[in-house]
Amino acid sequence: MEVMVETCCGIDVHQKSIVCCILDGPLDTNKPKKQHRTFGTTTKKLREALTWIQSQNVTHVFFESTGQYWIPIFNIFYDSNLTLILANPQHIKNLPGRKTDMNDAEWIAQLGRCGLIQQSYIPCEEVQQLRLLTRRRKAYTERITQCKNEIHNILQRANIKLTSYLSDIYGLTGMALLEMFINGEVITEETILPKIHGRIKATVDQLVEAMDGKLSFEDRFLMGQSLEHYHHLINQIEEITVVIKHYVLERFEREYNLLIEIPGVSSIVAFVILSEIGPNVEAFQSQGNLASWAGVCPGSYESAGIKKSSHTTQGNKYLKSSLFQAGGIAGRSKDDAFHNLYARISGKGSKMKAIIACAHKMIRVIYKILSTRDHYDAKKALGLRQQARAN
Numbered sequence: 001m002e003v004m005v006e007t008c009c010g011i012d013v014h015q016k017s018i019v020c021c022i023l024d025g026p027l028d029t030n031k032p033k034k035q036h037r038t039f040g041t042t043t044k045k046l047r048e049a050l051t052w053i054q055s056q057n058v059t060h061v062f063f064e065s066t067g068q069y070w071i072p073i074f075n076i077f078y079d080s081n082l083t084l085i086l087a088n089p090q091h092i093k094n095l096p097g098r099k100t101d102m103n104d105a106e107w108i109a110q111l112g113r114c115g116l117i118q119q120s121y122i123p124c125e126e127v128q129q130l131r132l133l134t135r136r137r138k139a140y141t142e143r144i145t146q147c148k149n150e151i152h153n154i155l156q157r158a159n160i161k162l163t164s165y166l167s168d169i170y171g172l173t174g175m176a177l178l179e180m181f182i183n184g185e186v187i188t189e190e191t192i193l194p195k196i197h198g199r200i201k202a203t204v205d206q207l208v209e210a211m212d213g214k215l216s217f218e219d220r221f222l223m224g225q226s227l228e229h230y231h232h233l234i235n236q237i238e239e240i241t242v243v244i245k246h247y248v249l250e251r252f253e254r255e256y257n258l259l260i261e262i263p264g265v266s267s268i269v270a271f272v273i274l275s276e277i278g279p280n281v282e283a284f285q286s287q288g289n290l291a292s293w294a295g296v297c298p299g300s301y302e303s304a305g306i307k308k309s310s311h312t313t314q315g316n317k318y319l320k321s322s323l324f325q326a327g328g329i330a331g332r333s334k335d336d337a338f339h340n341l342y343a344r345i346s347g348k349g350s351k352m353k354a355i356i357a358c359a360h361k362m363i364r365v366i367y368k369i370l371s372t373r374d375h376y377d378a379k380k381a382l383g384l385r386q387q388a389r390a391n
Helices: 043-055 071-076 101-113 127-157 170-182 189-195 204-212 217-251 255-257 267-276 285-295 319-330 336-346 351-372 376-383 383-389
Strands: 009-014 017-026 032-040 060-064 085-088
Touching: 009 071, 009 376, 017 043, 017 101, 032 101, 043 071, 060 071, 060 101, 071 085, 085 101, 127 217, 127 267, 127 319, 170 189, 170 217, 189 204, 217 255, 217 267, 255 267, 255 319, 255 351, 267 319, 285 319, 285 351, 319 336, 319 351, 336 351, 336 376
Parallel strands: 009 060, 060 085
Antiparallel strands: 009 017, 017 032
C-alpha cells in the first residue's frame, strides 16, 4: 500500500487518557519505527503530549471523534503547525481480536500514514458555539415529547379518553382539564363548563364521559410533575430561541435572510442549517458532497453488476431531520420547483421518497445560495426539464 506521510501520530482518545503512537519512516518502507506514549487529559498533560509530538518532527496527527473528548485535544493542538485530521470512528474500525489502546492508536496511525482517513468537517469557533445552542434546543424539544408521552400513558392506564375528543390536550382547554385531575377536583358538567376555551367539537356530556376514569394519588402526582416539567421546558425553549436568533442576526444576518427565502425553510430550520453547515460551503467540494454529508443522498449498493435498492446515508442527523421537515413543507407549498417534484414522486405511491427528494433538492439549492450569495430564484430552481414541461 502506498505511503503518503513519513512521520505521523495516531491518538486513541479516552476520557482520562490518550494513547499516542508515532510512526516514522521513509515513504518507500512499510515497516516504520514505532513509539508509544500515554498521557492524561488535563490541559497540562495535553500540552506535554503536544510538546513530545512536536519534538519527534511529526507533521500529521490523526484522532477519532470520540464523544466530546476530542475537542480539548483539537483546541490545544490547533495553534501548532501540525496538520490535524479528525476521523469518523465508524470508518476506521480495527480488526476483530486486536482491541487494545496501543493497537488502536497504531491502527489509526497506519491508516493515516497511507492516506486512508478522510477528514471530518470541523467548523469555525463561531459556528461551533451556535451548534451547541441549536443542539440544546433540539434536546429540549425531545424532552417535551417525552413529557407528553408520560402524560398520555397515565391517561390511558386510567382509561381516560380525553385525547379522543380534544385534538390537542396541551391547549387552553386541555391544560385546564389536566389541572382538574391533578388537583383532584370533582368532574361534573358544572365544573367542566368554565374550563372550556374557544370552540371544541366535543360536547360537555362527552367530556364528562371521557374523563370518567380511575386516577390514583400517585398518578396525579406523576402527572403534575410531568406537566410542571413540560411548562419549564417550554420556557427554556423560548429563552434559548431568543438567544439563538440574536446570535445569528449578529454574526450571520445576510446568510440567514437568504436562507429563509427558500420555500419550507423556517427561522428554526435556518438556524440549524447555519449551525451545522456554517455560513459558507467551502469545506464541501460539490453539491453532491454536501448532500451525502447531510444524509439526503441515496446510498450505493451494487452486486454482480446489478444495482439494488439502497437507503440514504446516515449523514448529519440534526441537519437531516430539519431538511426532511422543510422538504415536506416545501413539497406541499405553491412553489412550482418543489411542488411539481413532490407531486411527481408521491404520485408513484411513496410520499416519504417524495420528501427525501425535496430535501435533496433543497440542500442543492442551499449549496448554491451559500456559495454565490444570490437570492432564491424559483425559475432556476425549477430546472430546465420542468421549465420545458411548464411551457
